[in-house]
Amino acid sequence: MQLFFDPSTNRGTGYGDPEGSFEVRFLQEWLNMFAGQEVEVDGKFGPGTRSAVQRVQSLFNMETDGVVDDDFRDVQTYVEGYRSDQIEELVRGFDTETGSQQDLVDQINMLAPAGVDIDLYLDQLDVDLNNLLLVVF
Numbered sequence: 001m002q003l004f005f006d007p008s009t010n011r012g013t014g015y016g017d018p019e020g021s022f023e024v025r026f027l028q029e030w031l032n033m034f035a036g037q038e039v040e041v042d043g044k045f046g047p048g049t050r051s052a053v054q055r056v057q058s059l060f061n062m063e064t065d066g067v068v069d070d071d072f073r074d075v076q077t078y079v080e081g082y083r084s085d086q087i088e089e090l091v092r093g094f095d096t097e098t099g100s101q102q103d104l105v106d107q108i109n110m111l112a113p114a115g116v117d118i119d120l121y122l123d124q125l126d127v128d129l130n131n132l133l134l135v136v137f
Contacts, residue, residue, distance in 0.1 A: 014044040084125045
């Protein structure tokens with residue numbers, strides 16, 4: 001899920017629209033799904049979203065200004081690539097002689113953050129679970 005933000009998609013974005021900003025919703029979903037944050041997905045870039053962005057910036061030794069800029073987008077790309085690689089590694093190393101399809105699905109589910117729908121998670125990573133199972137089994 002490559003996220004592209006208007007340069008103004010930062011603090012205060014989304015408050016002019018009752019439903020918030022689509023871009024901010026995407027960011028909030030990403031923070032919850034890939035960065036282990038717990039942000040309300042309301043489309044408004046307020047204190048909670050800014051704080052979650054700052055925590056991610058801190059983890060990657062970035063300036064903790066809460067601004068979603070090119071450096072932050074680089075972190076997003078890195079994190080998503082790392083998660084995809086984890087799934088690929090798991091699938092490549094899976095022993096089909098001793099494990100079932102459900103065993104593999106269970107192991108992949110453990111890679112997703114708690115409370116995140118696995119289908120949505122894999123979709124965001126462009127991973128087709130059914131296709132993986134067909135290839136492996």
